[in-house]
Amino acid sequence: MTSLVGYARRCASQFASVSEKAKYVPRRSLLYVPASSEKMLNKVPLMKSDCVVLELEDGVALTSKAVARSNAVKTLNQLQGSMLSCFELGLRVNSFASGLLEDDLKELSKAEVLPAAFMIPKVDTPEDVATIYDLFRTTFGANRITDSPTRLVIWIESARALLDMPRIVSSVINLHRNSGFFKLDAVVFGSDDFCADIGAIRTAEGLENIYARQRFVTVCKAFQLQAIDSVYIDLKDEEGLRESCLQGHSWGFTGKQAIHPSQVPIIQDSYKPSAERVEWAKSLADAFSMHQQGGTGAFSFRGQMIDRPLLLQAMNVLQMQERIMGGGL
Ligand SMILES: CC(=O)SCCNC(=O)CCNC(=O)[C@H](O)C(C)(C)COP(=O)(O)OP(=O)(O)OC[C@H]1O[C@@H](n2cnc3c(N)ncnc32)[C@H](O)[C@@H]1OP(=O)(O)O
Numbered sequence: 001m002t003s004l005v006g007y008a009r010r011c012a013s014q015f016a017s018v019s020e021k022a023k024y025v026p027r028r029s030l031l032y033v034p035a036s037s038e039k040m041l042n043k044v045p046l047m048k049s050d051c052v053v054l055e056l057e058d059g060v061a062l063t064s065k066a067v068a069r070s071n072a073v074k075t076l077n078q079l080q081g082s083m084l085s086c087f088e089l090g091l092r093v094n095s096f097a098s099g100l101l102e103d104d105l106k107e108l109s110k111a112e113v114l115p116a117a118f119m120i121p122k123v124d125t126p127e128d129v130a131t132i133y134d135l136f137r138t139t140f141g142a143n144r145i146t147d148s149p150t151r152l153v154i155w156i157e158s159a160r161a162l163l164d165m166p167r168i169v170s171s172v173i174n175l176h177r178n179s180g181f182f183k184l185d186a187v188v189f190g191s192d193d194f195c196a197d198i199g200a201i202r203t204a205e206g207l208e209n210i211y212a213r214q215r216f217v218t219v220c221k222a223f224q225l226q227a228i229d230s231v232y233i234d235l236k237d238e239e240g241l242r243e244s245c246l247q248g249h250s251w252g253f254t255g256k257q258a259i260h261p262s263q264v265p266i267i268q269d270s271y272k273p274s275a276e277r278v279e280w281a282k283s284l285a286d287a288f289s290m291h292q293q294g295g296t297g298a299f300s301f302r303g304q305m306i307d308r309p310l311l312l313q314a315m316n317v318l319q320m321q322e323r324i325m326g327g328g329l
């Protein structure tokens, strides 16, 4: 089979930023696995969630933080680099404000390998970003956190963070550009903490979060980042979960958090690009290439104005499709 991404990349080879996206990591579902539970950790190698998150934060009781940290180190040493069924084995640390982050990082620095993604909850201000970076640098040493393939994923979970989100995201991106710190790939909307922060009552329909989710996804997309949607806490309500996924997908979210393995197939299926969308992306990349060769930047395609940002959207679709098909997920 010809590679869809190779094909699109050839179409778009004149753009460095397009080829950078070759390292695209699909994150349709992010499944939390509380690292305090050895039973749950044992299931990690066979988990078919795009992203599996070793959880040290709110899924772990305060009294179990120490055991969770040491289990996480063991799991990273055993599993990182081995054949996993997921695309990414990430790790969510505790927030800076909790006062637990320093101890998390000290223990994690004993791991021989870093997680494929460090995941940092409750990033509330650009100043938090600077402090978090300093903690990483002093604990791991500059060498281990500079120009590393490890990605960064952050959580926006308060009213203040939502309003300041562009500055927070810019700070993280600038740290990567200027200091070589981990590259920010995705931002997660921490809906449950957000509701607690604004005093909203959580409902299955989620009307209380409409503004927040729309602002959130807009800011993510303004910075070309993946946008990961809310947790769906009603474990037994499969229909409600599917509706919530379809809504999030149609709003521009690229994935959703999962708390139980039973949620993963529903989420992954809902966020899979449809056959029509793949056909659209492939044809658009083809048309783009043809127009570039003819010296035209913007052109009309199926009644829409197309230029580089649309090509990037098409690339996301093709890269997601290729990774999912290649990874058997
Ligand atoms: C708002 C936020 O911050 S969300 C993130 C923080 N929260 C979390 O991390 C919670 C993650 N989820 C969980 O801990 C669990 O799914 C719970 C506690 C909600 C439910 O767990 P259980 O009562 O064990 O569920 P259930 O009995 O249906 O589990 C079925 C099997 O799946 C396993 N399982 C359930 N959830 C998970 C999980 N997240 N990861 C791995 N395995 C899991 C169970 O261990 C059980 O295994 P077994 O068949 O070998 O006994």
Ligand SMILES: O=CC(=O)O
Pocket (backbone or CB within 6 Å): 121, 155, 157, 189, 190, 191, 192, 193, 194, 230, 231
């Ligand atoms: O961390 C996730 C949340 O919903 O809060």
Ligand SMILES: [Mg+2]
Pocket (backbone or CB within 6 Å): 058, 121, 157, 190, 192, 193
């Ligand atoms: Mg939270």
